Amino acid sequence: VLKVRILLMGFGNVGRGFCRLLAEKSDYIERHWRLEPRIVGICTRTRGIAYDPSGIDLDRVLSAKDNIESLGNPGSPRFPTQEDVVAGGDYDVLAECTVTSTDGRGPALEYMKEALSRGKSVITTNKGPIAFFYKNLHELACRHRAGLLFEGTVMAGTPVFSTSVNGLAGSRISRFEGVLNGTCNYMLGLMQSGADYDKALEQAQKQGFAEADPAMDVEGMDTALKAMILSQVLMGTDVPRPEDISIQGISHVDPEVLLDAKDNNEQVRLVARGEKVGEKCRISVKPTPLAADHPLYNLPGAVNGLVLSTDTLGPVCLTGAGAGSKATGFALLHDLLSLYDSRERCRKGM
Amino acid sequence: VLKVRILLMGFGNVGRGFCRLLAEKSDYIERHWRLEPRIVGICTRTRGIAYDPSGIDLDRVLSAKDNIESLGNPGSPRFPTQEDVVAGGDYDVLAECTVTSTDGRGPALEYMKEALSRGKSVITTNKGPIAFFYKNLHELACRHRAGLLFEGTVMAGTPVFSTSVNGLAGSRISRFEGVLNGTCNYMLGLMQSGADYDKALEQAQKQGFAEADPAMDVEGMDTALKAMILSQVLMGTDVPRPEDISIQGISHVDPEVLLDAKDNNEQVRLVARGEKVGEKCRISVKPTPLAADHPLYNLPGAVNGLVLSTDTLGPVCLTGAGAGSKATGFALLHDLLSLYDSRERCRKGM
Numbered sequence: 001v002l003k004v005r006i007l008l009m010g011f012g013n014v015g016r017g018f019c020r021l022l023a024e025k026s027d028y029i030e031r032h033w034r035l036e037p038r039i040v041g042i043c044t045r046t047r048g049i050a051y052d053p054s055g056i057d058l059d060r061v062l063s064a065k066d067n068i069e070s071l072g073n074p075g076s077p078r079f080p081t082q083e084d085v086v087a088g089g090d091y092d093v094l095a096e097c098t099v100t101s102t103d104g105r106g107p108a109l110e111y112m113k114e115a116l117s118r119g120k121s122v123i124t125t126n127k128g129p130i131a132f133f134y135k136n137l138h139e140l141a142c143r144h145r146a147g148l149l150f151e152g153t154v155m156a157g158t159p160v161f162s163t164s165v166n167g168l169a170g171s172r173i174s175r176f177e178g179v180l181n182g183t184c185n186y187m188l189g190l191m192q193s194g195a196d197y198d199k200a201l202e203q204a205q206k207q208g209f210a211e212a213d214p215a216m217d218v219e220g221m222d223t224a225l226k227a228m229i230l231s232q233v234l235m236g237t238d239v240p241r242p243e244d245i246s247i248q249g250i251s252h253v254d255p256e257v258l259l260d261a262k263d264n265n266e267q268v269r270l271v272a273r274g275e276k277v278g279e280k281c282r283i284s285v286k287p288t289p290l291a292a293d294h295p296l297y298n299l300p301g302a303v304n305g306l307v308l309s310t311d312t313l314g315p316v317c318l319t320g321a322g323a324g325s326k327a328t329g330f331a332l333l334h335d336l337l338s339l340y341d342s343r344e345r346c347r348k349g350m
Numbered sequence: 351v352l353k354v355r356i357l358l359m360g361f362g363n364v365g366r367g368f369c370r371l372l373a374e375k376s377d378y379i380e381r382h383w384r385l386e387p388r389i390v391g392i393c394t395r396t397r398g399i400a401y402d403p404s405g406i407d408l409d410r411v412l413s414a415k416d417n418i419e420s421l422g423n424p425g426s427p428r429f430p431t432q433e434d435v436v437a438g439g440d441y442d443v444l445a446e447c448t449v450t451s452t453d454g455r456g457p458a459l460e461y462m463k464e465a466l467s468r469g470k471s472v473i474t475t476n477k478g479p480i481a482f483f484y485k486n487l488h489e490l491a492c493r494h495r496a497g498l499l500f501e502g503t504v505m506a507g508t509p510v511f512s513t514s515v516n517g518l519a520g521s522r523i524s525r526f527e528g529v530l531n532g533t534c535n536y537m538l539g540l541m542q543s544g545a546d547y548d549k550a551l552e553q554a555q556k557q558g559f560a561e562a563d564p565a566m567d568v569e570g571m572d573t574a575l576k577a578m579i580l581s582q583v584l585m586g587t588d589v590p591r592p593e594d595i596s597i598q599g600i601s602h603v604d605p606e607v608l609l610d611a612k613d614n615n616e617q618v619r620l621v622a623r624g625e626k627v628g629e630k631c632r633i634s635v636k637p638t639p640l641a642a643d644h645p646l647y648n649l650p651g652a653v654n655g656l657v658l659s660t661d662t663l664g665p666v667c668l669t670g671a672g673a674g675s676k677a678t679g680f681a682l683l684h685d686l687l688s689l690y691d692s693r694e695r696c697r698k699g700m
Contacts, residue, residue: 021662025520157663159517166516167509169691170375170683293648295669300643312371312680313507316670319645321663330662333520341519 001034004340005053007041007091007120009082009111010098014125014152015042016062017329018095023058025333035340040091042068043082045098051076053090086111087118093339095332096124097152102221104132116140116148123335125152125328131228132239147339152331154180154226155304158320159334164234164308168316173234175275175309180226182302182322183209183217184250184270188287189301192258192268197251209302209323219249220270220285227272231281234308235274240281248286261289267297295319351384354690355403357391357441357470359432359461360448364475364502365392366412367679368445373408375683385690390441392418393432395448401426403440436461437468443689445682446474447502452571454482466490466498473685475502475678481578482589497689502681504530504576505654508670509684514584514658518666523584525625525659530576532652532672533559533567534600534620538637539651542608542618547601559652559673570599570620570635577622581631584658585624590631598636611639617647645669 008015022029022037029035038055047066050056052073061071079085086094094115098108109129112122117140124130129137130150141148154160155178164173179185186209187200195203201218204210216222224247231237250270261268266289274283290297295317296305304322307315321327358365372379372387379385388405397416400406402423411421429435436444444465448458459479462472467490474480479487480500491498504510505528514523529535536559537550545553551568554560566572574597581587600620611618616639625632640647645667646655654672657665671677 021520028522029520158666159513162517163509163513163668166688167512167684169687170371170379170680172378292642293650295648298643298645298648312683313671313677316508316668318513318666318668320666327663330520333662334517337519338516 001030001036002340004035004037004093004336005040005091006037006093006095006336007043007085007089008039009043009086009094009096009108011042011044011047011068012097013325014097014328014332015095017325017327018097018332019058019062019329021326021329021333023062029337033337033341035337037336041072041085041089043085044068049079049082049085051079051085051089082107083110083114086114091120093336094120094122095336096122096126097332098126100126100128100225102128102216102225104128109133112137113140116144116146119144119146121147121339123147123149123332123339125150125331127153127222127225127229131225134229134232135239149335149338150229151335152328153229155306155320155322156324156327157330157334158304158318158322158327160230160306160318161233162334162338163318168308168310168312171310171312173308173310176230176234176273176306177296178227178230178272178304178306179269179296179299180272180304180306180322181217181223181270182304183214184223185299185304186301187218188250188253188268188270191250191253192262197253218251220247223270223272223285224283227274227283227285230306231274231276231283235276235281237276237281238279240283244280245283246285250287253287257287257289264289265292266290269296269299271296351380351386352690354385354387354443354686355390355441356387356443356445356686357393357435357439358389359393359436359444359446359458361392361394361397361418362447363675364447364678364682365445367675367677368447368682369408369412369679371676371679371683373412379687383687383691385687387686391435391439393435394418399429399432399435401429401435401439432457433460433464436464441470443686444470444472445686446472446476447682448476450476450478450575452478452566452575454478459483462487463490466494466496469494469496471497471499471689473497473499473682473689475500475681477503477572477575477579481575484579484582485589499685499688500579501685502678503579505656505670505672506674506677507680507684508654508668508672508677510580510656510668511583512684512688513668518658518660518662521660521662523658523660526580526584526623526656527646528577528580528622528654528656529619529646529649530622530654530656530672531567531573531620532654533564534573535649535654536651537568538600538603538618538620541600541603542612547603568599568601570597573620573622573635574633577624577633577635580656581624581626581633585626585631587626587631588629590633594630595633596635600637603637607637607639614639615642616640619646619649621646
């Protein structure tokens with residue numbers, strides 16, 4: 001059994017979902033993967049840093065109410081800041097799930113660079129750094145023979161990258177079309193049934209879908225970041241420049257569009273489209289009426305979907321959970337297992 | 351660049367689709383995978399055996415009209431039978447795409463066993479042997495450190511196994527629901543629009559969907575074999591025994607059922623369901639009305655779909671091509687690349 005030491009950056013919904021899965025599935029993971037993942041450090045913005053090279057007790061940290069520092073090992077090295085842990089801590093994998101920034105810059109990016117430069121693998125659900133700095137991070141990972149996986153950046157743990165990069169290996173993807181934001185999906189559903197924007201937003205917030213500040217979701221930036229990642233990873237394009245991207249959110253949808261769609265038995269969804277043009281990608285994000293036979297017509301609530309146009313199979317469509325603590329925490333678990341797995345099981349045809 | 355020598359068993363639609371893709375994509379495969387796949391032998395039932403250790407010219411063999419023996423190398427070893435090539439030929443990978451048998455026994459199974467026993471990897475689109483002898487073949491592959499991949503046995507090259515085994519690694523799948531036969535899907539569509547069974551079958555044959563002997567498709571056996579494979583590979587169950595499987599095809603669908611479904615805005619599809627019960631799996635195959643919000647409601651023509659119930663993400667749905675020379679040939683290409691790939695690219699996060 002191989003011990004894997006994980007440093008967890010961020011202990012919000014995603015980080016907690018990940019820890020819960022590790023606790024729940026530890027026997028299963030040991031039996032099937034011969035792995036013993038241990039969280040050796042948890043860094044939070046407001047609740048301190050817990051560090052224990054022999055592994056933090058997950059049940060205790062999950063039920064802790066406030067500062068978690070005391071759950072570390074008092075005899076272990078002290079790290080005054082999160083940067084210090086990343087740069088000096090003893091770990092194998094950095095699991096990064098802090099808050100994202102819309103330009104990709106900020107502490108999360110620096111953590112990832114530092115870890116990769118030390119030859120530590122990085123798994124992350126953080127969209128910004130991957131959307132803007134995928135190439136740099138990927139090169140850094142290759143140079144230091146480290147892994148870089150980010151399944152959770154698009155459609156939570158629904159295996160978008162695994163399916164397209166491994167499953168479609170040998171195919172070329174020339175175009176994609178996705179419904180990638182559950183909040184907008186849910187709100188547009190309500191708006192098409194007659195609710196106005198404010199009412200729909202209120203309802204989404206009540207349901208726990210939308211954040212208190214919903215701008216990232218409703219203005220389309222969350223969807224655009226995901227489309228930027230998809231275009232680079234699935235189609236090998238350069239980082240999209242601002243002039244290659246057009247974004248229109250759902251906060252100013254013409255009520256006529258919603259009514260017309262309803263009359264035509266169409267469903268309006270916030271659709272991200274990406275198309276490869278040479279080495280570049282043209283990306284658009286906008287509310288789009290979809291006909292009843294469109295593969296993304298049928299997406300209840302927070303379910304997301306992605307259609308890939310391939311040269312070998314025609315369209316391939318994947319739908320599944322697009323958000324949630326467990327579903328996104330699973331993305332990190334999946335990435336972790338992929339780092340230590342894959343070849344052997346592939347060869348064995350399992 | 352690594353040379354990979356492939357022995358191809360069967361040169362029907364699938365084998366030809368595979369060869370066409372290899373010819374089309376050879377530069378791409380060399381550039382991205384540092385692989386040079388070469389077909390060193392092609393075994394056919396009625397058109398002879400071509401064998402050339404230095405590689406058969408794919409363009410010539412694809413345009414050959416009858417016996418292909420002369421396309422081999424006259425100076426190379428002679429193999430009187432297909433068995434002899436499998437047992438004595440010099441190759442790295444056996445690509446098996448001969449006709450399937452409904453009990454899994456027959457020459458294809460023997461070819462696979464022989465190749466695996468020699469430590470050669472096997473890639474196949476042949477359902478019968480995997481449906482009935484997956485465990486044995488898998489054990490044989492492990493024992494001889496060979497690969498065994500069979501993406502093309504279910505939903506052509508649409509990456510069902512890659513997505514579920516690798517992409518959902520760490521999840522448990524407890525149930526699945528699939529529309530896995532394009533012919534039945536197409537015919538039921540026509541029947542629901544008023545065509546009778548014979549008319550629908552005639553139309554499917556005209557479109558090239560159904561075989562001259564359509565029994566495997568319309569009686570549900572093709573779907574049942576696929577469900578047997580899914581249950582073992584995705585849920586780790588034992589080989590389903592006959593008493594665990596109930597099969598009802600589409601040749602005797604009650605017209606009332608079709609009419610009722612139409613009235614309710616439902617779509618009747620041949621649905622395979624599998625459910626894990628302990629180490630066993632209960633499988634049913636039968637025409638089933640699906641409501642408009644069911645993820646498998648919207649499947650045009652030969653498109654297949656599969657919904658997996660997971661403990662981490664809830665339902666995950668994958669739809670895509672379920673048949674066709676190129677789509678199934680791609681399954682073999684995908685399996686080939688997986689054999690020689692995977693770990694490195696996973697680690698690099700590509």
